[in-house]
Amino acid sequence: MNYRHAYHAGNFADVLKHAVLAHIVAYLKRKPQPFRVIDTHAGTGVYDLGAEEAQKTGEWRDGIGRILADAPPSDVAEILAPYLEVVRNENRRDESGNEAIVRYPGSPLIARRLLRPDDKLVVNEAHPEDGARLKTLFNKDRAVKALALDGWMALKSLLPPPERRGVVLIDPPFEEAGEFHRLVEALTEAHRRFATGTVVVWYPIKDPRRVRAFHRDAAALSIPKLLVAELCVRPPLSEGSLAGTGLLTLNPPFTLEAALTTLLPYLVRTLGQARDADSRLEWLTGERTASA
Ligand code: SAM
Numbered sequence: 001m002n003y004r005h006a007y008h009a010g011n012f013a014d015v016l017k018h019a020v021l022a023h024i025v026a027y028l029k030r031k032p033q034p035f036r037v038i039d040t041h042a043g044t045g046v047y048d049l050g051a052e053e054a055q056k057t058g059e060w061r062d063g064i065g066r067i068l069a070d071a072p073p074s075d076v077a078e079i080l081a082p083y084l085e086v087v088r089n090e091n092r093r094d095e096s097g098n099e100a101i102v103r104y105p106g107s108p109l110i111a112r113r114l115l116r117p118d119d120k121l122v123v124n125e126a127h128p129e130d131g132a133r134l135k136t137l138f139n140k141d142r143a144v145k146a147l148a149l150d151g152w153m154a155l156k157s158l159l160p161p162p163e164r165r166g167v168v169l170i171d172p173p174f175e176e177a178g179e180f181h182r183l184v185e186a187l188t189e190a191h192r193r194f195a196t197g198t199v200v201v202w203y204p205i206k207d208p209r210r211v212r213a214f215h216r217d218a219a220a221l222s223i224p225k226l227l228v229a230e231l232c233v234r235p236p237l238s239e240g241s242l243a244g245t246g247l248l249t250l251n252p253p254f255t256l257e258a259a260l261t262t263l264l265p266y267l268v269r270t271l272g273q274a275r276d277a278d279s280r281l282e283w284l285t286g287e288r289t290a291s292a
Contacts, residue, residue: 007057025115033165034163038121039122108134152185161194227287228280
């Protein structure tokens, strides 16, 4: 296990993923019944952007850095509010009143900050060092269970959640061959065990043919309601650097499609690194076809 999210925290992929996660959690809070957030590949939970790893790549500067430096239109600001509120609350303004971002919350901390007293969070991280940090972060927090299992196996034992409401985030590092295939298996398993739950899976966009094959495999499962959202900050040319980020959401809240129709073009404008940066919003199965 070589992947460490500390090098990538707050990058353009995190912005889309965390904005969507926060939107879904905020949606779940519309009903009084408690829910559970399950994060199978959780990372350390929070990242020091001044640390060597984040400084080395500087990826956050072209992600959350650009977002915080911008003043989004009010419709976009409203969509980003649950996410940006958590990010801002982890940071302080400097003496001149400027927003200085030094600490970036990962998916576990974003979810935790949005929970109500009866909601629960389960976070799982298999890297021994990162898993230990995650455990420390939530030490003595009774709303959070921190595990150090294989995320693919953990998924099976964690579903369905006792609350029968919630969201699962599956965010693997894609450092091993076969992770697209594992995502398809995970979607099947999640749908079988928790058919009404919302499941968000993350995938990288490097090789468009590989992504198309993944979409074909996922669509062939005949699972209803699979929504694809993609942001490419530059055109994907070949296997190599991360050109884009994708989320496939099973059972998205009905508000997510409209939110992404507004959000994705804004993210293309703000996070694009080339003139032909682009986005895509499409139902793989179920509902109607949208585009952004
Ligand atoms: N979800 C986090 C966030 O948004 O803040 C980022 C997670 S990062 C993309 C993927 C994480 O999965 C890494 O921290 C890595 O150590 C962990 N990981 C790798 N293989 C795993 C496995 N089989 N089970 C659980 N975690 C794993």
